[in-house]
Amino acid sequence: MNDDELMAEVRDAFGVLDPVPENVLAAARASIAWRAPAATLAELTHDRAGRPAAGVRGGAARTLTFTCPGSTVEIEVSPDGRHREITGRLVPSAAALVQVRHRDLPEGGVTARAEPAGLFCLPRVPAGLVSLTFRLDDGTSIVTSWIRL
Template sequence: MNDDELMAGVRDAFTVLDPVPGDVLAAGRAALAWRLPGATLAALARDGAAGAARGTRGGPVRALTFACPDATVEVEVAEAGRFRELTGRIVPAAAASVAVRHRDLPPDPAGAPVEPGGLFCLPDVPAGPVSLLFRLDGGASVVTSWAHV
């Protein structure tokens, strides 16, 4: 018996005795669907919470900054019940669309336009881990690392 035959026997034994649950396989396939090999990763550079300014309405706002060599993404996260509103900008400003990647949303979401000054607003984002995908008009993409909002 060679190594390949031994490993095939072990694999068959585990398939019978301890099969991988279907939801685990589905989660693994979904994780691979999130991969964007050609995108530039903007990593989380700063995560800070600031209280509401004195004399203003509203609750605390969380400020996130993601950075990569070509761009910086600044995001403010405001709580709205079980949802979040993400507002921010991409610097330098670029013609683009922005989409939210979240486990409860489709893997290839439609994007919202980024305004000419690089500003964007994404209302009704479910709480949980999110990543933002910017599709620039030139064909390049920038994706932020995952952050829990």
């Protein structure tokens, strides 16, 4: 028995005695799909939780700013039950396809179109870890860092 055969036997034994849970395998596969290697990463530079206005129902909006060389993404996150509504803008203004990346969403699950003025709205985004991808009309992409909503 050579080393490759021995390792195959060990792998088979672990597969029977202590298999990897299916949800762990699904998360690992999904993490590879989350990559956007050619995109510019916009890092979180400002996070301010708002206070609800007097007499206004609902929770307070949270304001977040992400920056990367040459661009800024400003968003406001408002609670909507188990979901969140994200409104925002790209600075400088640019038209783009905006996509939410979330563990519980299929690719392309929540998308919106940023108008030429850079404004966009993403309703019904599930709570949890989220990243936004912006595919600009000029062919470039911007991806925000992951945040918990």
